[in-house]
Amino acid sequence: MTFAFDAAYLRSAVESVLDAGELPVIVQAGHPVLRAQALPFTGQLTDTELARLIEIMVDTMRAAPGVGLAAPQIGIPLQLAVLEDQYPVSEENAAARAREPLELFTIINPRYTPSGTELASHYEGCLSMSGWQAVVDRAAAVDLAYDDEYGTARTRRFTGWQARIVQHETDHLGGTLYIDKAHTRSLASNAEYSRNWANPDVAAARSGLGFGTPRPA
Template sequence: MADSLKIVHQGHPTLQQTARDIQYLDDPQLQKLIDHLITTVQEANGVGIAAPQVAASLRLFIVASRPNSRYPYAPQMPPTAMLNPRIVAHSQETVKDWEGCLSVPGVRGLVPRYREIEVEYCDRAGNLQRQVLTDFIARIFQHELDHLDGILFIDRLQSHEDRFTEEEYQNSLAQSR
């Protein structure tokens, strides 16, 4: 298994930049970075991680949804590398739901996102993929795509009343069970 990488936190300059397009999809260093990102997101109990979160300014993220202590109701899917991703279409419907971020520890928020999106990205083998994502997986994609554009989820909050501590979030989960 690849080594875990250090996750940078809010205030780090890489999190505020627009990430660079990936030119050479078959670069061995890129493949290593993908492996390290997968290990990092799994060890951190995340459901997604973007390259800027480990101080690599590249248009790459991993979507790795699975139930864990941070997201007990997350659907299961294998970790998927998405290179040079983009949204090509989206629903008009938006849904406000919980988000957190490995780069903004201790904070949760209710963030509005499109419920359904159609996306394109290259997989780690360089093949163009196009698919429709809905609900939680669509939320992860949009959250990680924001990282590639220098946007954090807290920048998307509509009100200070939509911001919570991790403890408040965990208490609300416990009450909903």
């Protein structure tokens, strides 16, 4: 079966979400839109429609709950994502993961580039792969170029856990899921992760599950 994620499909998908009257379902791995290159935003939506779509995405992300949500995760092949991390974590966890609060913001047509060669390895999950987590090596710092919801071009540097969120959500817009970049031997159900590997770092999981050291960037 061939899926044509063109302007007509985009229009239909957006209208379906805006007219539903309830929060959209987060699609799961295997849905073809998650593996497609999302369409750049070029003004296909009115300002009112874009603002409403962003509002729905924020509500959906928070209800899940999650720290980011890309438009393809609700079936819309558009280069749009919302990000926010205000969840409380222990001081030990925050230190090991360089995790600091991230205020809500929107990214449109984003592109990131690593800043430096340092990598960080941590477990991460995805709202579109419900119930699973795996270790992913990510750039410890990235520069993100994007447009905000008002069409203003911006560039920001992110480090630590914020950089991980930025990379994860931007990857969605190119059809990439975190499992594509993960150490697959680290894959764990949420229950097994909580039982055995829910540590601030991945040293115990690396030893116990037998996956390798960080791969070169």
